[in-house]
Amino acid sequence: MRSTFLVVLFTLVATALGGAPANAEKVRCSAIRDSALCAAEPSCWYDAAHNKGCLDGPPPDVNPCAVHGSQSTCDTSSLGCKWDADESDCVPKTE
Numbered sequence: 001m002r003s004t005f006l007v008v009l010f011t012l013v014a015t016a017l018g019g020a021p022a023n024a025e026k027v028r029c030s031a032i033r034d035s036a037l038c039a040a041e042p043s044c045w046y047d048a049a050h051n052k053g054c055l056d057g058p059p060p061d062v063n064p065c066a067v068h069g070s071q072s073t074c075d076t077s078s079l080g081c082k083w084d085a086d087e088s089d090c091v092p093k094t095e
Helices: 002-018 035-040 071-075
Strands: 044-047 053-056 081-084 089-092
Touching: 035 044, 035 053, 071 081, 071 089
Parallel strands: none
Antiparallel strands: 044 053, 081 089
16 A cells, blocks of 8 residues: 555656756856857857857857968868969858
8 A cells, every 4th residue: 555655656756757848048158168068059059269269149150271380271162262363362162
């Protein structure tokens, strides 16, 4: 009898706690310390260049070709870059 009462009580407690809807909270990107977890969150982006960590909002538009400092590297890049002779800079190809 006692064990039946415990089973019923345990079932009621489990149903009450497990059936409660989870309250979704807004993700605080600044609280995320891991770059992979930050990248997995769609409302966050990881700023490794300035060592600021995980930040809110979409990432700023960055020129991926800017890392190439020479014409030979720029023209052979797989990022879709071309060398701009006027500005002596590597820029994305516009099609």
